[in-house]
Amino acid sequence: MRLGDASDALIIDPFNDGRIVAPEQVEALLEQMTGQARFSDGMLPLSNRSALVRLLLNQATRAEQAGDPARALVLYDRMTIVAPTHAHGWWERARLQLVAGDVAGARSSLSAMLEITRDDDLRLQVSAALDTLPRPTPS
Numbered sequence: 284m285r286l287g288d289a290s291d292a293l294i295i296d297p298f299n300d301g302r303i304v305a306p307e308q309v310e311a312l313l314e315q316m317t318g319q320a321r322f323s324d325g326m327l328p329l330s331n332r333s334a335l336v337r338l339l340l341n342q343a344t345r346a347e348q349a350g351d352p353a354r355a356l357v358l359y360d361r362m363t364i365v366a367p368t369h370a371h372g373w374w375e376r377a378r379l380q381l382v383a384g385d386v387a388g389a390r391s392s393l394s395a396m397l398e399i400t401r402d403d404d405l406r407l408q409v410s411a412a413l414d415t416l417p418r419p420t421p422s
Contacts, residue, residue: 336366343375352379363392368399377412390416 286293294304343358356379362372373396380388390413397409 332366336362336369336372339365340371352382355379356383363395367395370396370400370402370405373399374409381416386416387419390419 284295284297286295294306294309296302296304339358339362343355343362346352346354346358356376359372359376359379362369363376366372373392377389377392377396380386380392393409393413393416397406397413400406400409
């Protein structure tokens with residue numbers, strides 16, 4: 284997170300007690316995550332939506348680590364409401380719905396994901412996952 288104007292801005296890590304992060308540390312992290320080592324002002328700040336998705340993702344990860352998949356599912360539900368084009372939220376939501384035994388919910392989440400993504404490889408992965416789910420039985 285960037286605080287202040289570009290000329291005297293500080294970069295802090297809100298997920299580690301607001302620790303100040305040097306630009307070199309940000310560049311190293313970017314290179315590790317994206318393969319791009321160049322840090323530029325255009326990378327910050329995140330949009331409000333992107334920041335909210337990041338916060339929800341961190342909370343969901345912590346909930347799962349704490350053994351609370353129901354809480355994580357609530358957070359992924361929120362993520363899909365706030366950022367419906369964020370495919371990862373739909374995928375994780377479907378995964379946790381399956382863990383909870385909600386096959387119809389997982390099918391619905393994967394179908395929504397199929398609607399929003401245009402990435403051919405991801406569409407194939409989602410279609411394959413849908414094909415592995417049991418079909419609903421006619422009433």
